[in-house]
Amino acid sequence: MDKKRVVHYVNQFYSGVGGEEKAGMTPFSIDGATSVGRSLEAAFDGAIEIVRTISCGDNFAAENPDVLAEKVVQWVRESDAAFFVAGPSFAAGRYGMACAVACQAVAEKLGLPVMAAMEPSSPGVDMCKRVTYIVPTSDSARSMREVLKSMGQLGVKLLRGETIGLPHEEGYIPRGIRVNVTAEKRGARRGVDMLLKKLSGQPYTTELPMPVFDRVPPAPAVKDMRSALIAIGTEGGIVPKGNPDKIEAHNASKWCLYSIAGLEGLAKGEFEVAHGGYDPVMATENPNRVLPLDVARACQKESLFGGLFDKYPVTVGNVTAVRSAEKYGREMGELLKEQGVEGIVLTST
Amino acid sequence: MDTFELRRVHVSDVTFGEKSSFSRGILTINADDVRSVVLQDRFIKSVDVQIARPGEEKRIVPIKDILEPRAKANGDPVFPGCGTEPDYIAGTGSTVVLDGVCVVTTGTMVNFQEGLVDMTGPGAEYSLFSGKINVALVIAPVDGLGKHEHERAVRLAGINVARYLGSLAVEAEYEPEIYPATSPFDFPELPKVVYVCQIIAQGLLHDNYIYGLNAQGCLPVLFRPTEFMDGAVVSGNCAAPCHKHTTYHHQNNPIVEDLYSEHGKTLNFAGVIVAPVRTAFADKERICRQIAKMAEMLGTDGVILSEDGGGNPEVDLMLTTRLLERSGIKTVIVTDEYAGSDGASAGLADVTPEADAVVTNGNGNQRVTLPPLSVIGDIRTVERITGGHAGGLHDDGSIDMEIAGIMGSTNELGAESLTTVLI
Numbered sequence: 001m002d003k004k005r006v007v008h009y010v011n012q013f014y015s016g017v018g019g020e021e022k023a024g025m026t027p028f029s030i031d032g033a034t035s036v037g038r039s040l041e042a043a044f045d046g047a048i049e050i051v052r053t054i055s056c057g058d059n060f061a062a063e064n065p066d067v068l069a070e071k072v073v074q075w076v077r078e079s080d081a082a083f084f085v086a087g088p089s090f091a092a093g094r095y096g097m098a099c100a101v102a103c104q105a106v107a108e109k110l111g112l113p114v115m116a117a118m119e120p121s122s123p124g125v126d127m128c129k130r131v132t133y134i135v136p137t138s139d140s141a142r143s144m145r146e147v148l149k150s151m152g153q154l155g156v157k158l159l160r161g162e163t164i165g166l167p168h169e170e171g172y173i174p175r176g177i178r179v180n181v182t183a184e185k186r187g188a189r190r191g192v193d194m195l196l197k198k199l200s201g202q203p204y205t206t207e208l209p210m211p212v213f214d215r216v217p218p219a220p221a222v223k224d225m226r227s228a229l230i231a232i233g234t235e236g237g238i239v240p241k242g243n244p245d246k247i248e249a250h251n252a253s254k255w256c257l258y259s260i261a262g263l264e265g266l267a268k269g270e271f272e273v274a275h276g277g278y279d280p281v282m283a284t285e286n287p288n289r290v291l292p293l294d295v296a297r298a299c300q301k302e303s304l305f306g307g308l309f310d311k312y313p314v315t316v317g318n319v320t321a322v323r324s325a326e327k328y329g330r331e332m333g334e335l336l337k338e339q340g341v342e343g344i345v346l347t348s349t
Numbered sequence: 350m351d352t353f354e355l356r357r358v359h360v361s362d363v364t365f366g367e368k369s370s371f372s373r374g375i376l377t378i379n380a381d382d383v384r385s386v387v388l389q390d391r392f393i394k395s396v397d398v399q400i401a402r403p404g405e406e407k408r409i410v411p412i413k414d415i416l417e418p419r420a421k422a423n424g425d426p427v428f429p430g431c432g433t434e435p436d437y438i439a440g441t442g443s444t445v446v447l448d449g450v451c452v453v454t455t456g457t458m459v460n461f462q463e464g465l466v467d468m469t470g471p472g473a474e475y476s477l478f479s480g481k482i483n484v485a486l487v488i489a490p491v492d493g494l495g496k497h498e499h500e501r502a503v504r505l506a507g508i509n510v511a512r513y514l515g516s517l518a519v520e521a522e523y524e525p526e527i528y529p530a531t532s533p534f535d536f537p538e539l540p541k542v543v544y545v546c547q548i549i550a551q552g553l554l555h556d557n558y559i560y561g562l563n564a565q566g567c568l569p570v571l572f573r574p575t576e577f578m579d580g581a582v583v584s585g586n587c588a589a590p591c592h593k594h595t596t597y598h599h600q601n602n603p604i605v606e607d608l609y610s611e612h613g614k615t616l617n618f619a620g621v622i623v624a625p626v627r628t629a630f631a632d633k634e635r636i637c638r639q640i641a642k643m644a645e646m647l648g649t650d651g652v653i654l655s656e657d658g659g660g661n662p663e664v665d666l667m668l669t670t671r672l673l674e675r676s677g678i679k680t681v682i683v684t685d686e687y688a689g690s691d692g693a694s695a696g697l698a699d700v701t702p703e704a705d706a707v708v709t710n711g712n713g714n715q716r717v718t719l720p721p722l723s724v725i726g727d728i729r730t731v732e733r734i735t736g737g738h739a740g741g742l743h744d745d746g747s748i749d750m751e752i753a754g755i756m757g758s759t760n761e762l763g764a765e766s767l768t769t770v771l772i
Contacts (some may be wrong), residue, residue, distance in 0.1 A: 023462065039413070052659055061691055066437050070743025072605075073390030102683065106697045119727065123403055130693055131609075134586050134709035149567075150695065154505065164772070166772060167771070167772060174771045174772060175692050175772055176693055176710055176771070177691065177692040177695075177771070178686065178688045178692040178696060178769040178770070178771055178772075179692050179715075179769060179770060180711045180715050180767055180768070180769055181750075181766075181767075181768060181769065181770050182767060183766045183767070183768045184766070185766065186607075186763050186764060186765060187603075187683055187708050187760070187761075187762070187764070187765065187766070187767075188603035188604045188606070188607045188622055188683070188762060188763030189403060189603075189607045189680050189711075189763070190708050190763065190768075191604060191607075191653050191655075191708040192604070192608055192610075192611060192653065193606045193765055194680065194681045194706050194708060195651050195653055195681040195706070196540065196611070196615055196616065196683060198651065198679045198706050199540045199542075199616070199650060199651045199679050200540075204706060206586065206705055206706050206707045207685065207708050207709045207768055208684070208696065208697070208706075208707040208709040208769070210697075210700040210701070210702065210704055210705075210707075211697060211700060212695075212700075213695060213700065231357045246732075246738070246739030246740075248739075249461035249734070249735050249737075249739070250461070250588075250589060250690075250735040250736065250739045250753060251587040251687065251690075251736075251753070253712055253738065254541050276461035276462055276588070276589075276735045277458070277588060277660060278551065278552060278555070278628075279551065279552025279554070279555060280460065280496075280553065281495070281496050281497060283551075298693055306522060318588075318660065318735075319588070319589060319660055319687040319690065319713070319714075319753070320657045320687075321687060321690070321691075321694035321714060322689075322690030322694040322695045323691075323693060324694070343687075
């Protein structure tokens with residue numbers, strides 16, 4: 001097989017510029033490989049040629065991640081590379097973060113396979129593990145030889161486009177992605193077996209460790225409701241007739257903003273339910289039951305708040321991926337804030 | 350109590366013919382007979398009967414429910430309480446099973462929660478129903494019928510046809526399958542295990558029926574495991590097709606089967622608590638407290654707890670687990686996940702640290718491309734059902750969708766072998 005063109009990232013120490021006193025250096029690029037890079041080429045058994053090495057001072061990288069990312073993307077693109085490798089950075093915090101910034105930028109902007117090597121608790125791991133195969137290392141460079149060997153074994157498979165197996169089989173840190181596979185036994189039988197082990201005090205392994213959720217602190221109270229611009233919004237899928245943007249009944253791929261300007265309430269037939277997770281009959285009959293525009297107008301007439309925002313944000317919150325929900329919430333919040341909205345009544349179903 | 354006997358009658362083919370009958374493995378159906386069973390309901394305008402066999406280039410969509418034809422040997426109606434008297438306890442005596450056949454209700458879409466079954470190709474790998482000979486009822490309701498009435502008419506049509514086809518095989522040769530009566534007082538030397546089966550009770554296409562009674566008004570009920578096998582729970586449910594418990598799944602509950610296989614050997618299968626899942630938190634607290642109380646009163650050592658649906662039922666799942674574990678009852682959860690199409694999101698809507706033993710039946714958000722097949726039902730609905738999206742149906746009839754739209758693909762009773770791993 002022809003040698004694949006590879007770009008390698010190392011910090012200022014491994015590029016031979018200097019130690020801590022050179023940590024402020026801006027990103028720079030050198031032709032070919034460093035000494036670590038040459039060992040890496042050997043670990044790949046001749047499958048790669050490091051055509052370029054990118055380096056940067058650790059402090060500069062930590063303080064200017066966007067600058068580093070932009071330079072890395074530019075230089076990797078110029079090099080016509082097929083693969084990007086960073087490190088190993090072992091337990092070095094700033095170096096690991098720089099590797100993570102570089103890997104993430106190359107993977108997301110250029111769509112190339114990327115690889116790094118870090119100590120599993122290094123802060124760079126969480127930053128880039130979703131898009132990067134990270135070989136786990138010990139905390140110091142004493143294990144350099146073994147780490148490079150592991151990188152070579154996994155990297156060759158990545159270059160060949162082979163299916164990559166489980167983290168403990170292939171030697172990489174779990175990327176936090178759950179994929180469907182077929183088990184030997186059906187779920188019911190696995191459940192009975194797990195219970196028998198649990199009852200008899202034998203070790204068992206859950207198939208789904210409990211996810212950890214973010215805690216969202218409540219926003220401070222609106223200071224003066226009498227003057228505040230208030231919005232209404234919902235995840236209950238109340239959309240104009242015909243669902244014009246085709247919000248999906250489940251795992252919605254979007255959120256939308258629709259006008260309620262001049263409306264006293266949501267009329268039957270003018271609005272409908274796009275949500276696939278609840279009985280829609282009552283809300284079809286009277287859409288205000290899910291998005292209470294009628295009551296909001298009544299409150300407005302009583303001057304309980306300053307004004308009602310004339311559009312409403314809506315999505316379908318039905319088995320929607322949490323990452324999508326986080327994104328929609330952030331986007332809705334930013335838009336409403338830009339428009340001067342101080343509070344929102346968000347109804348859920 | 351006596352043992353319960355399932356008389357398994359193997360069906361090798363289903364054909365249309367002059368006279369509805371069963372002989373030597375062949376189920377012959379007179380389509381007019383089946384139509385007249387369905388058209389007894391004045392809410393149904395028309396019904397077309399079609400057969401889809403494993404391996405055929407056929408796709409059925411949108412599917413509401415799937416049932417297995419069964420009949421009581423003594424003539425009592427299966428699915429007690431569904432249009433009949435609920436005046437016997439299901440899961441006693443002998444019951445005939447048409448093994449290998451399913452009744453599939455399809456036709457005009459009621460709402461988003463309906464699903465798809467492919468008889469061949471990649472879609473067929475996700476569903477046990479692709480391996481069945483499916484008798485599809487393509488049902489159109491009378492004009493102007495409300496959604497609730499439409500759903501009920503189709504549900505009852507499925508029940509009545511499953512009863513009718515089952516009754517054709519009452520005299521046929523069978524293989525007996527014996528289920529001993531279970532009791533909390535048997536095998537005192539073995540750990541006592543109770544199965545807690547959630548059933549959704551939340552409205553249109555989110556309902557289940559216990560002896561014909563909508564579970565919305567019910568507190569948990571104590572079942573003998575065999576009661577499911579006579580159709581004591583009928584599905585009118587729910588949420589995503591991938592994890593809805595169809596009536597077939599209730600009749601053939603794999604957790605019941607697999608606990609039975611250990612009964613008297615490694616555990617005493619003491620009974621089943623059938624637990625409705627409501628939306629309001631007060632209802633969840635009320636019901637979960639009752640589950641834990643019943644399990645304690647039975648002296649339970651271990652529980653298998655299966656979810657029905659996704660999202661809010663996970664609140665019940667975690668609350669029940671917490672209450673059981675705090676009472677010293679070891680608990681295993683059987684569920685599925687919605688981890689996003691990239692598999693990178695948290696797959697459950699609620700968590701508790703006590704839930705340390707979980708079986709997952711896969712990520713419903715996984716994307717799949719299905720080739721064009723000849724369609725029974727209405728192919729346009731694949732863009733609207735749960736798991737589908739606008740633009741998902743291509744001009745050549747192929748489909749991009751999530752496996753959430755495939756009936757039973759991530760079944761939360763563990764009927765399939767799909768699971769997830771972390772990479």
